[in-house]
Amino acid sequence: MTTISARIPASLVAAAPCAHCALPVPAGLIEAGAAQQFCCNGCRTAYAVIRSCGLDHFHDLARADPTPRAPARSTGRNYAELDDPAFRDLHIRPLPGGLLSARLTVENIHCAACVWLLERLPAALGGVTEARVDFRRARIELVWDPAAVHLSQIASFIDRLGYPVHPVRERADADHQRRQDRAALVRLGVAAALAMNTMLIAFALYGGALHGMEPRFEALFRVLSALMGVASLAWPGRVFFRSAIASLRVRALHMDVPIALALGVGLGSGLINTIRGTGDVYFETLCTLVFLLLVGRWVQSRQQRRAADAVELLFSITPSAAQRREPGGAVRTVPIEALRVGDIIEVRAGDSVPADARVIEGATQVNNALLTGESRPVNASAGDSICAGSVNLGAPIAAEVLATGEATRAGRLMRLVEESSARRAPIVTSADRLAGRFSAAVLALAAITAALWWSTSPGRAVQLAVALLIVTCPCALGLATPLAIVAAVGRAARHGILIKGGAALEAIARRGTLVLDKTGTLTTGRMTLHDFAGDPSLAPLAAAVEERCVHPVARALAQGLPPSAQAVEVNLVHSLGGGVEATANGRHLLIGSLRFVRERLTDPAEPDWFTRALDEALNAARTPVAIAEDGRLAALATVDDALRDDARASIDALRALGWSIRVLSGDHPEIVRRVAESLGVPDAQQEGGATPERKQEVIEALARSGPVVMVGDGVNDAAALGAATVGVAVHAGAEASLDAADVHLSRPGLAPLVELSRGSTRTLRVIRRNLAVSLGYNAIAVALAMAGLLNPIVAAVIMPISGLTVVLLSCRSRTFGAGPCR
Amino acid sequence: MSVIFIILPIALALGAIAVVAFILAVRRGQFDDLDTPPMRIVFDDEAHPRAGGSQRRDRPHEPQGQ
Known part of the structure; x- marks a missing residue:
């Protein structure tokens, strides 16, 4: 009995850079004497296509770009489903002049050179009139002349350049999101314009306050700044009032409440003073406040959108085509959306099942890991139901569609997700929890100020209380938290x-409590070789045979067993759901499940060591693979889903x-x-x-x-x-x-989880520090107000300074990727 | 100094025009993608420009989602 625990030897020796992607070419692929070396066929093809189109400049651009690159990964598909009427109805828009336009998701865009190359498509492929890349969303917008070229041809051309394409699959609310993003940007722009213009007028008023100004000019300036103040609060600033009212309605204070309070008091007192013609007005502070708070919010939502976009990209690159058998018997590639109940689909080995279906031809094994978490394959033969999202591991099958889209088991689970997400209580952030106490404290301080000054002059007392309310709210809560989070989310994204x-x-x-799933989370979700017992000379032969199969157990053997030094001549006799019969270097082999091999043995004797190894494997819940030579049991390999x-x-x-x-x-x-x-x-x-x-x-x-x-x-x-x-x-x-x-x-593995925990602890620390700093500024402002020293000029100076401090502190903070927690 | 009664409204009106232009630009989706344009300016240094390289300065049509 021999035990081999083997891995593929690391034979990747960096010798020459690939002419296309500049990554090191593996030693075995270096061609002596060739001017260009390539790390893979994908790169070779892409390089040839780029040269033949006269787009050599791509490689100059790429060399100048420090972004790490990836090898070209063309799939060689024909993208027939993109010409299907169902796809056309969903994704292609006609333009005036008989041109068509569509957007596609493009995998593998990683640097400016990729953008350059893809946008040169009109020069390289006749019939394409325009190509525009959206780098962040990894999309390309194409305009082409349907008389000259088909979308499938464009797609396979892009594919040959090394960028597999996929239909864009947006989340249902993508349109709504886009409208919201634009509305937020408009609010930001309007708030900025109003803030700057009120500040301009405020400077004139400050000048007037110091050196004297004709009353009619002062009245004009005050009226104009009041108008702009009202505009700023009524349009961009409306969001704060709306969310404050919503928060009061559900009796959960959050940070928009003190903000709305300050804005409301400032606006009210400013309007009264403008009409009366005396007293302080704070419109420039209010407008700046609205602007700064909106900046914080916009930056935060943009950063979070980045993460959502990255996820949406993954969503798009999952397969979205199905092989449908037409009435005539021909098989066509159609988009998943085109499938109807009762259609006959074919699922090749290695493909995922596009819809819930019943097998009508063939027998195979499917992997339900994504749907159930089960790591072991399940048998499926004629009459059995298979679920959308499971992967066909064995042989090709034909199946009748039972349910599509939302009606599938996966679709029903998705609805469960929506329901459970809707039920969950929102996370109460520390700023929100602070908001209640903060509002109470500010109101109390304002009351104390008014009481202290009442005996001196009731008018002055009210003015100072109002000033205190306005100047205390601001950036403490509204800007400190979003900025700290933005900085952390950005850093986290760079660390995967x-x-x-x-x-x-x-x-x-x-x-x-941290709850972990097993399959795919704690384990790799892939079968790997655990042990090999028996005749060691069979190991390389078994590896060579299993190289030809897609079953995960076969893959585990092919990758885990030591490869043969010489080429192995393999003849597959037949391969079924449970195993494979083959000759390798003239030796007759049976490799497969116990049942498969036992059924075909000519000598059913089971050696002692075999029984012992088998018991051990079964006790440890590993999957045994029996190997027989000439009808006699000769080796036992065990595989399991190994821990990461x-x-x-x-x-x-x-x-x-x-x-x-x-x-x-x-x-x-x-x-x-x-x-x-x-x-x-x-x-x-x-x-x-x-x-x-x-x-x-x-x-x-x-x-x-x-x-x-x-x-x-x-x-x-x-x-x-x-x-x-x-x-x-x-x-x-x-x-x-x-x-x-x-x-x-x-990033693969569980280490990012540890980093997430440490990084969020640090982020919380930064948030607390920011809150402390802003509260410090507020303490100064309160002291000034109570001492009667606060006026519009002081308010206009304090606010931006406190905002700026918070911004600097957030940017300088190290949250993610800073090593172990102190 | 009474001229200020005319000048100030004019200045504000000019500012308003700029704001309106900004709003229109946002609504047309010109600010939807803020990451690709900074890469695109690199391409003007192209050694041998080809057809289609420089004729697409502006957005000929809008993306969906109006």
């Missing part, structure tokens, strides 16, 4: 952590940070128990075999007693992600979970 809602950071910083390399260390680190760790998975209870045990999670804190509904239930129960952070990847986790205080989707998960989660880790 995309955060959709800033409030999530605060919830994470407060710690609580950094799982143990990350879990320990998280525990040290104060998290209570739980494991919740849809996979087999025995496997879950074993994984939990190896991570030091006690039996009571883990649960296997949980359905998506059960997961949601568990999370909701936990959330009643404290903050819960759920980490998961599949559609089966989506409802739980939505129900948790904060949902975290891990690398390469399903689009549904991305949608439901507040945070998306775009």
Whole structure:
């Protein structure tokens, strides 16, 4: 008995840079004497296409750009589905002059040179009249002449350049979002113009106050600034009043309440003083305040939109075409939207199932990991139902569509997600909690000021109280928190952590229960070789045979077993759902599940070592793969869904940070128990075999007693992600979970989770520091007001300075990527 | 100094025109993408410009979502 634990030897030696992507060319691919070296066929093709179109300048631009690049990754598809009428109706718009226009999502755009190359499309491909790239959203907008070229031809041309394209799949509310973004920008612009113009007039008034001014001019200036002040509060500033009223209605104070209070008092007293013709007016301070607060909000929403866009991009690049069998028997590629109940679809091995369907031809195994969390494949043959989103692992099948889109099991789970997200209580941020106490304190201080000055002069007392109300509210709450969050979200994004809602950071910083999914989160979600027992000379042969199959167990063997030094001549006799029969270098092999191999043995004797290895594997809930030579059992390989390399260390680190760790998975209870045990999670804190509904239930129960952070990847986790205080989707998960989660880790492994926890702690610290600084300014302003020294000039100076301090502090703060927490 | 009664409103009106122009630009989607244009200016240094390189300075038509 021999045990081999092998990995692919790291034979990647950097020798020459690839002529296209500049990454090192693997030693085996270097061609002696060739002028250009390529790291892969994708790069070679892309390079040739770019040269033949006279677009060589791309490589000059790319060399000058420091952004790391990726190899060209063309798929070689023909994109026939883009010419389908169903796609045309949904995505293509006719333009005047018989031209057509469409937007596509383009993978792999990473630098300015890519933008340059793609926008030169009209010069390279006849019939294309315009190409415009939107870098952040990774989209290209194309205009073409349908008489000269088809969209599928354009798409496959772009593909050959190394940029696979996909139909744009926007979230349902994308249009609404875009309108909101534009409205926010308009408000910002109008607020800026009004703030600057009132400030201009205010300067004249200050001058007049110091050196004297004719009353009629002063009246004019005051009336004009009052008009602009009213405009600023009634249009851009309306958002604060609206949200303050909404917050009062639900009896939950948040930071817009003190802001609205200050704006309202300032506007009221300013208008009265303007009409009376005496007394201070603070319109320039109010307008600046509105402008600064809107800047904070706009920057914050822009940063969060960036994260949402990155997630939407992942959403778009999931496959969206299906193979439909037409009445004549021909198979056509159609967009998923075109599928109807009763259609016959074909699902090739390795493809994901596009709709809920019943198998009518063929037998295979499907992987339901995304839907159920089950890591082991499930058999599916004629008559069995398969769900949209599961992956066909074995042989090609034909199936009849039972449900599409929203009606599928995945679609129903998505609805569950929406419901659970809607039910969850919003996170109360520290600024919101402060808002109530702050408003009370400011009102009390204003009352004290008025009382102190009442005996001197009632008019002066009211003026000072008003001034105090105006000057205290501002940037303390409105600007300090958003800026700290923006800076943190931006830093996090550079470290592969995309955060959709800033409030999530605060919830994470407060710690609580951390619930982890198993398949795809704690484990890689891929089968890997664990052990190989038996005749070692069979290992390279088995690897060569399994190289030809797409089944995840086959992939595990192909990658895990040591490759042969010489070429292996493989003849597949046949390959079925459960295994494969083949000859390799003339030796006859059976490789597959126990049942598959046992059924075909000519000598059913089972050696002792085989039985022992098999028992051991089954006890540890690993998947055994039997290998037989000439009808006799000759070796046993075991595979399992291995823990991520950094799982143990990350879990320990998280525990040290104060998290209570739980494991919740849809996979087999025995496997879950074993994984939990190896991570030091006690039996009571883990649960296997949980359905998506059960997961949601568990999370909701936990959330009643404290903050819960759920980490998961599949559609089966989506409802739980939505129900948790904060949902975290891990690398390469399903689009549904991305949608439901507040945070998306775009780096593999669990280490980003530790960084997320540390980073959010630091962010909370920055927020508190900002709040302290702003409250310090407010204390000075209050002191000045109570001493009777506050006037419009002092107010106009204090406010921008406090804002500026907060901005600088936020930008200088190190939140994410700063190493271990002090 | 009475001229200020005329000049000031005129100045504000000019400012208002700029604001209106800004609003129209935003509504047409000119500010939707703030990341690609800064990359695009690099391309003017092109060694050998080709057809289609310089004729698209402005947005010939709008994106969806009006």
